[in-house]
Amino acid sequence: MPGDNVVRGTRIGSAPERFDQRYEPAPRRPVTYWCGNAHEVQFLIAADAEAPQAWDCPRCGQPAGPDPGNPPGRPRSEPYKSHLAYVQERRTPEQGEALLAEALAALRRRRGA
Known part of the structure; x- marks a missing residue:
């Protein structure tokens, strides 16, 4: 074996142990969408970004909208x-x-x- 060093290529103490010690994340806000199958899709976007009109539901693939009472319909192919x-x-x-x-x-x- 060329070497028994398991931690090859790293220097102990060269950088902070956790990412949150290096920087502060940008401010974010939660956005919630609902699809036609009543699935709730929630994710975080930047606080100053404009939320999209529609988002694809990760569970069923249908488009989801911000209004739970009026979700967007299936796209016509x-x-x-x-x-x-x-x-x-x-x-x-x-x-x-x-x-x-x-x-x-x-x-x-x-x-x-």
């Missing part, structure tokens, strides 16, 4: 859209026909027809 659906949102049918005609003309030129 957007339905799956194909590539064609996104293209159809951006272009009118006339623009699509013009692009198709242009692409076919370029293809015919390359093939020499």
